[in-house]
Amino acid sequence: MPESDADVTRLLHAWREGDPAALERLTPLVYQELRRLARRHMRGERAGHVLQTTALVHEAYMRMVELELGFQDRVHFFAIAARLMRRVLVDLAREHKAAKRGGDAVMLSLDEELISTLPPVGDIVALDLALEELAGFDARKARVVELRLFGGLTIQEAVEVLGVSHATVERDLKLAKAWLARRLSTARG
Amino acid sequence: MEADRWRRIEALFHEVSERSPEERAPYLLAACDDDEVRHEVEALLAASDGADQQLDQAVAGALELAAHEPPPEWIGPYRVLKPLGDGGLATVYLAERSEPHMQVAIKVVKRGMDTAEILRRLRLESRILARLDHPNIARLIDGGSTEDGRPYVVMEAIEGEPIDRHCDRRRLDLRQRLELFRKVCSAVHAAHRSLIIHRDLKPTNILVTEDGEPKLLDFGIAKLLGPAPVDHTEIHTVTGMRWMTPEFASPEQVRGEPLTTAADVYALGVLLYELLCGLRPFRFEARSQREVERLVCDSEPAAPSARLLETAAEEPSLAKIAEARRESPERLRKRLTGDLDTIAGVAMHKEAERRYPSVQALEDDIRRYLESRPLTARPDSTAYRLRKFVRRNRTPVSAAVLVVLSLLVGLGSTYRALQIADEQRRRAEQHLEELEEVVSFNVGMFELADPGEARGNSVTVREVLDRAAERIPRELGDRPAVAARLMSTLGLVHQALGLYGPAGQLLEQALALRREAFGEDSLEVLRGVHQLAGARRDQRQLDEALELARLALEQSRELFGEAHRETAAALHGLAAVHFARGEWQEAEDHYREALEIRRRALGDAHAATAESANDLAEVLFYRERFPAAEELFLEALEIRRGSLGDDHPAVAETLNNLAAIALTRNDLPKAERLGIEVLELRRKLYGGPHRDLVKSVHNIGVAIGKQGRLEEAEDYFRQALEMAEQILRDDPVEVGRGLRALSHNLEGQGRLGEAEDLIRRALELELTALGELNPSVAMTRYSLARLLAKREQHRSAIDVLASQIQSQRQIPGMPPERLAYPLMLLAEQNALLGECGSARIALTEALQAYPDLQESSSLAGRHELVTSRCP
Numbered sequence A: 001m002p003e004s005d006a007d008v009t010r011l012l013h014a015w016r017e018g019d020p021a022a023l024e025r026l027t028p029l030v031y032q033e034l035r036r037l038a039r040r041h042m043r044g045e046r047a048g049h050v051l052q053t054t055a056l057v058h059e060a061y062m063r064m065v066e067l068e069l070g071f072q073d074r075v076h077f078f079a080i081a082a083r084l085m086r087r088v089l090v091d092l093a094r095e096h097k098a099a100k101r102g103g104d105a106v107m108l109s110l111d112e113e114l115i116s117t118l119p120p121v122g123d124i125v126a127l128d129l130a131l132e133e134l135a136g137f138d139a140r141k142a143r144v145v146e147l148r149l150f151g152g153l154t155i156q157e158a159v160e161v162l163g164v165s166h167a168t169v170e171r172d173l174k175l176a177k178a179w180l181a182r183r184l185s186t187a188r189g
Numbered sequence B: 001m002e003a004d005r006w007r008r009i010e011a012l013f014h015e016v017s018e019r020s021p022e023e024r025a026p027y028l029l030a031a032c033d034d035d036e037v038r039h040e041v042e043a044l045l046a047a048s049d050g051a052d053q054q055l056d057q058a059v060a061g062a063l064e065l066a067a068h069e070p071p072p073e074w075i076g077p078y079r080v081l082k083p084l085g086d087g088g089l090a091t092v093y094l095a096e097r098s099e100p101h102m103q104v105a106i107k108v109v110k111r112g113m114d115t116a117e118i119l120r121r122l123r124l125e126s127r128i129l130a131r132l133d134h135p136n137i138a139r140l141i142d143g144g145s146t147e148d149g150r151p152y153v154v155m156e157a158i159e160g161e162p163i164d165r166h167c168d169r170r171r172l173d174l175r176q177r178l179e180l181f182r183k184v185c186s187a188v189h190a191a192h193r194s195l196i197i198h199r200d201l202k203p204t205n206i207l208v209t210e211d212g213e214p215k216l217l218d219f220g221i222a223k224l225l226g227p228a229p230v231d232h233t234e235i236h237t238v239t240g241m242r243w244m245t246p247e248f249a250s251p252e253q254v255r256g257e258p259l260t261t262a263a264d265v266y267a268l269g270v271l272l273y274e275l276l277c278g279l280r281p282f283r284f285e286a287r288s289q290r291e292v293e294r295l296v297c298d299s300e301p302a303a304p305s306a307r308l309l310e311t312a313a314e315e316p317s318l319a320k321i322a323e324a325r326r327e328s329p330e331r332l333r334k335r336l337t338g339d340l341d342t343i344a345g346v347a348m349h350k351e352a353e354r355r356y357p358s359v360q361a362l363e364d365d366i367r368r369y370l371e372s373r374p375l376t377a378r379p380d381s382t383a384y385r386l387r388k389f390v391r392r393n394r395t396p397v398s399a400a401v402l403v404v405l406s407l408l409v410g411l412g413s414t415y416r417a418l419q420i421a422d423e424q425r426r427r428a429e430q431h432l433e434e435l436e437e438v439v440s441f442n443v444g445m446f447e448l449a450d451p452g453e454a455r456g457n458s459v460t461v462r463e464v465l466d467r468a469a470e471r472i473p474r475e476l477g478d479r480p481a482v483a484a485r486l487m488s489t490l491g492l493v494h495q496a497l498g499l500y501g502p503a504g505q506l507l508e509q510a511l512a513l514r515r516e517a518f519g520e521d522s523l524e525v526l527r528g529v530h531q532l533a534g535a536r537r538d539q540r541q542l543d544e545a546l547e548l549a550r551l552a553l554e555q556s557r558e559l560f561g562e563a564h565r566e567t568a569a570a571l572h573g574l575a576a577v578h579f580a581r582g583e584w585q586e587a588e589d590h591y592r593e594a595l596e597i598r599r600r601a602l603g604d605a606h607a608a609t610a611e612s613a614n615d616l617a618e619v620l621f622y623r624e625r626f627p628a629a630e631e632l633f634l635e636a637l638e639i640r641r642g643s644l645g646d647d648h649p650a651v652a653e654t655l656n657n658l659a660a661i662a663l664t665r666n667d668l669p670k671a672e673r674l675g676i677e678v679l680e681l682r683r684k685l686y687g688g689p690h691r692d693l694v695k696s697v698h699n700i701g702v703a704i705g706k707q708g709r710l711e712e713a714e715d716y717f718r719q720a721l722e723m724a725e726q727i728l729r730d731d732p733v734e735v736g737r738g739l740r741a742l743s744h745n746l747e748g749q750g751r752l753g754e755a756e757d758l759i760r761r762a763l764e765l766e767l768t769a770l771g772e773l774n775p776s777v778a779m780t781r782y783s784l785a786r787l788l789a790k791r792e793q794h795r796s797a798i799d800v801l802a803s804q805i806q807s808q809r810q811i812p813g814m815p816p817e818r819l820a821y822p823l824m825l826l827a828e829q830n831a832l833l834g835e836c837g838s839a840r841i842a843l844t845e846a847l848q849a850y851p852d853l854q855e856s857s858s859l860a861g862r863h864e865l866v867t868s869r870c871p
Helices: A005-016 A020-040 A049-064 A071-100 A122-137 A139-151 A155-162 A166-188 B003-017 B021-031 B035-066 B116-131 B163-169 B174-193 B230-243 B261-277 B289-298 B304-310 B318-324 B329-336 B339-347 B359-370 B382-393 B397-408 B411-430 B432-449 B461-476 B480-496 B500-518 B523-538 B542-560 B565-580 B584-602 B607-622 B626-644 B649-664 B668-686 B691-706 B710-727 B732-748 B752-770 B775-790 B794-808 B816-832 B836-849 B857-869
Strands: B078-086 B090-097 B102-109 B140-145 B151-156 B160-162 B206-209 B214-216
Touching: A005 A020, A005 A071, A020 A049, A020 A071, A049 A071, A049 A139, A049 B035, A071 A122, A071 A139, A071 A155, A071 B035, A122 A139, A122 A166, A122 B035, A139 A155, A139 A166, A139 B035, A155 A166, A166 B003, A166 B035, B003 B021, B003 B035, B021 B035, B078 B102, B102 B116, B116 B140, B116 B151, B160 B163, B163 B174, B163 B206, B163 B261, B174 B214, B174 B261, B174 B359, B261 B304, B261 B329, B261 B339, B261 B359, B289 B710, B304 B318, B304 B329, B304 B339, B318 B329, B329 B339, B339 B359, B480 B500, B480 B523, B500 B523, B523 B542, B523 B565, B542 B565, B565 B584, B565 B607, B584 B607, B607 B626, B607 B649, B626 B649, B649 B668, B649 B691, B668 B691, B691 B710, B691 B732, B710 B732, B732 B752, B732 B775, B752 B775, B775 B794, B775 B816, B794 B816, B816 B836, B816 B857, B836 B857
Parallel strands: none
Antiparallel strands: B078 B090, B090 B102, B102 B151, B140 B151, B160 B206, B206 B214
């Protein structure tokens, strides 16, 4: 049985108070919840893509944290969730990739239109690798993108997590996104 | 990357990106002498624009993928190798069993989809498969439930490829294709004998193995005929519709009616069609329920031999198709013409009772063909087809067709025929019933006149018209007066059908003939000029249209004087050209003058008076003088109802305008109600696609969209656009309007990328057709800018706004306060970039254009943002 909601709240607090073990226990809980939500999320309801990761993270928050937390605790929950969301998406994409391997010419009663609508798995994995590379020489920029793209944090929330100015977050985000976009395009060739 | 270099790149990137696009390159060159760093910064700047979208897409794609279920490792005793297909409710996997070793296909209901109804359906499928034992049908092997209780069926795994691909890859000739097709028929027939209808026959469900044996698969939506157990009955009607494949669905299937074996005969007909000519009878674009219904139920496909000549860009070329059948294009067409066209046509007949009575009968005819014996099937007679055409199209097309039919009876008695037709047309508008009788009579004559026509492919109106157009100059060269009038009529028919290109050509020829026959200063030439002006207007050749319309007015004034009805008609025509050019002031003046003359010359209750009232009101509407417009629309409606009756296109037009007024009042339920009333009336009047239907469907979309039902509205907009693209290809303005509306709708739904693509297409179309100084172009630019702003591409938004504002200032007749919208958006975008100088200038100009701009909530919001960022 997973730990109860009250535990999540307590763990968040404990971690903020400086208990590193709390994060270790918190992570799998949030990961599982995000994974479950991502899997359940239906195709077709798409209204602005970033919003969807935001929605998932917020939903996870609502489900896992029963008590109303202060702004800081909430922001830190989102910050953890952003990293885990990234992992969930990459893991799920890798699982699909593994499943798609093997066999080729056999066809059977398949609705080709449907199978061909599966999005390519390359993008998210490539994005993950590019983020890793960026983190290698500019960790903060990689983190800004992660917070924004996977956790849906607002600029103000990112300011809170990273402890830098509003303008810096905006500038970091702009350059980091440009760098990633370029990296992805050149990688694809 | 070295930290040092990265810092330099970062600093330069930010410095440069704050500059305007023109300043960037020179600044960068001056600021940095390291070529590599400079290139890197340039590349980053270039990537920056689309970066948001690109990254969002990667995440969105991953999210979408996440929603798909990764395959299980085991299903019962079978080890899963890979997924083969995903069908919404169920997934099909390729799996293997070790003892004894064999590969199978397993269909498992998806998690969460295991409702009672779906489980029943799967049980039914296994029962059906268990009943079937035929070498050309995939066998049922096993069934069971997964650990979490989802049922599955195990079937023979077929190694093969879809029949269409198989035939093309192996380059089977027609005879080999027909032999293969006969085997498919025998499998379907076996199912029918077991009282099973397949209901989803299509190439992907008919695989051909390496040794050339076809295998029928997927009885997932099949139906048991006859004394079926009671609990299945309701499933067919519900799921049958949802699961059909539009390309292969019969009209009765599309309409959701009870199905018989005739539905499978139809699908086999489509399959045969495709195997023969490499193309499918219908091209669906939106695949909406309405489009499918219209094409499958109402429109007559070309015969396979004729379809070969109309391949679309996305389809394989004629040469390729022929090569895959080991024929030359010409020979292939010849071989299809006649018997094979007939067999496919009869199998695919819209009316189930006119198809082959059984699959066996279809197979028999193919055998007869292969043995060069006469077929049992007969194609529909031309008379049958024309009667059907006229039944479907009613006025105004049918009146036009009458003329053409009379033409084809033989031009020897043409002049008399034309008089009859004129008389018929007049009566036709009042008595539709009578019209039908007249038509049957004429059709009879037609058939007598040209018995050769009763063979082979369908006669489309278009073909009939083309043929008539060819014959007029050839056979009436010595009688220019008659030829001119016929040619004009034909031109107007083309125009009514939305075929503006040919209409223009015909009316141009007609005018030349009129000049020859009647001399320059004659009523006939005046009318010819007037008609050609209208055609050029519709063709968007607006300079020539203007010249002609002015000429007509001048001639009319000379011939008849200022206050004559002909002069009023010429004024009206000139106004319409100005309106099309976006010159609203001139349009208004001329319509007003035409209206006054008509009131005096014809009276207040005349249909022509109503026409001017209606069209003048349209201009007033565009100039946002709504109360005045509404008053005139109401007057026009009353006159039109009185003089033309309730069921008339002109009545529908004015009702439609009143719906638009309701929209501007924000009386949305009324707008929706009126819109639907108009749509129903127009459907009744036209039967098929028509430009007026485009407008109706569009307006309903607007009314529904404004009530927040965006997805429902999207459906209407897509329909309108699809129809516009189909019948109004010559009219970029209408198509542009459709693109814009759909774009706005998608924007509202947050689908910004799609919205931007559409609006850019619209802008391109409108710019080409209308040039810079046009109100529509200005509005489209504004939409594009707003979208870019939403996507945070502030620089691009500013560029677009600058062009819009510059040209909008020069468009005469635009309400000046309209400028406040682009100006405020410009101010906002500049403010967001921190360029307060430019922001303040734009703000001041906006306030000049529209001092009370705070009245508009969107403008007020922008105003607040600008003043807070740039105090």
